[in-house]
Amino acid sequence: MADAVARGGFGATVAPYLRPRPVAAFLLGISSGFPLTLLLGTMTFWLAKVGIDKKTIGFAIGLTTPYTLKFLWAPLIDRIRLPGLTALVGQRRAWLFVVQALLFVSVWMLGASQPELHLGVFAFWAIATAFLSATQDIVIDAYRIEILPDAELAHGTAMNQFGYRTGNFIAGVGTIALASSEGFGLGWALGYGLTALCVLPAIFAALWAGPGLHERAMPRDRAGWFADTVVSPFREFFRRRGAILILLFVLIYKLGDAMGQGMLNPMIVELGFSDTEFLAINKVVGLWGLLLGTALGAPFLAWLGMGRALFVSGLLMMLSNVSFAILAAKGHSNTWLFIAVATEQVTSGIGLTVFATYLSGLANLAYTATQFALLTSFAAVGRTWLSTPSGYVAEAYGWVGFWVVTMIVALPGLALLWVLWKRGFVVDRARQVPAGASEWVAEADAR
Structure with missing residues (x-):
């Protein structure tokens, strides 16, 4: 990196990020990032504003369960061709266009669900949105990995995470600004509905980048289809050295961060910050x-x-959670909200890029969607079910104690990483190709 700066200065450093496929990865990230924030950050803020108690809000995070199960239907997304559309635009893009149309409708209905009056209706549309968003992630993650050559994987992943965080920002700050009476005052239905337009960047990226590498036909016989679609991806992964330890690491690595993210907005509301203060600090910092x-x-x-x-x-x-513990102790302090948000955004931005690159490197190009979905599903279990008692922790220990607990539960993930590292299970080379798959990968690369 330093050599690049010395030879070509700032322009040479930035140039890899601005190549066509990393830019496409950025656009894909926007569409991938916005639904989860609507289901976590914005949703918890919304529920807190309409008077839902924080224990219920903690378990409402469980409505994102489809993210933890997406590996179950990822093999179908990997192989099933959509009649007519797949032949026209390719496997990945066909699924992307269909899922995004459904996701747009689901997000709009979620915004119109009025959880303070119809919690069951709200839960239904939250689960539907989570299912469609998780399915979109299967497609986008596989498509992104396949369109990025090895030389652009790190920069493309960074751009994808930048897009993902941009989608988070639009869905978090943008939706609240649209819906809040202190912002544009459009209400939650229209706020969510307009945010649903974030599906468009991925459509533009898909039209620009063209088909992915994974456009092979399914085996004709059913036994061959099942083995190729369901058995082979999992068999190949679990035959690797340290596979179980890797999955356990993926499960718990970001648990402390996930607990904090789920309860941050309810704390902001409880500390008495106005929508205007929250939006101003988030928009700038x-x-x-x-x-x-x-x-x-x-x-x-x-x-x-x-x-x-x-x-x-x-x-x-x-x-970084130390800053939120200090904010909780200080109470309504714009200075410490500023510091805490800045610290969280920088450290989380680094962490997400590193972790996503790690997971991308573990996914085999022959089974991209299925294996990446397996890995991210395990990561989502930590974010979803292991963090759902966070409301009870906040109730029992108060906000300061809650943030201390989030730091404690982050320690096992770091300890397990040390074990993986010492045993040589942390990969630095990405995207291995199994025996028997090299021919179609080479053909795809040649295209």
Whole structure:
């Protein structure tokens, strides 16, 4: 990285990010990132504003369960061809266009569900949105990995995470600004509905980048189809050295961060911050923290290597929760909200880029959608079910104690990473291809 700066200055450093496929990965990230924030950050803010208690809000995070199960239907997304559409635009893009049309409708209905009056209707549309968003992630993750050559994987992943965080920002700050009476005052239905237009960047990216590498036909016989679609991806992964330890690491690595993210907005509401204060700090500090943290992700990897980058970024994310503990102790303090948001955005931006690059490297190009869905599903279990008691923790220990607990539960993930590192299970080379798959990958690369 330093050599690049010395030879070509700032332009040479930035140029890899602005190549066509990393830019396409950025656009894909916007569409991938916005639904989850609507289901976590914005949803918890909304529920707190209409008087839902924080224990219920903690378990409402469980409505995102489809993210934890998406590996079950990922093999179908990998192989089933949509009649007519697949032949016209390719496997990945066909699924993307169909899922995004359904997702747009679901997000709009979620915004119109009035949880303070119809909690059951709200829960239904939240689950439907989570299912469609998880399915969109299967498609986008596989498509992104396939369109990025190895030389652009780190920069493309960084751009994808930048897009993802941009989608988070639009869905978090933008939706609240649209819906809030202190903002545009459009209400939650229209606020969510307009945010649903974030499906468009991925459509533009897909039309621009063309078909993915994974356009092979399914086997004709049913036995061959089942083995190729369901058995082979899991068999190939679990035959690797350290596969179980890797999955356990993916499960718990970001648990402390997930607990904090789920209960942050309810704490902001309880501490008495107005919508205007929340929006102003997030629009300024959140945006620049997002830009800085995500931009540092790829250089961070180049400088430290995968193992050290995972450890240091995990440590930074854990320590960033100290600022929220101080905010909780101070109470209504714009200064400490500013510091806490800035710290979280920078450290989380670095951590997400490093972690996503790690997961991308574990996914085999022959089974991209299925294996990446398996890995991210395990990550989502930590974010969803292991973090659902967070409302009870906040109720029992108060907000300061809650943030201390989030730091404690981050420690096992760092300890397991050390074990993986010592045993040589932390990969630095990405996207291995199994025996028997090299021919179609070579043909796809030639295209």
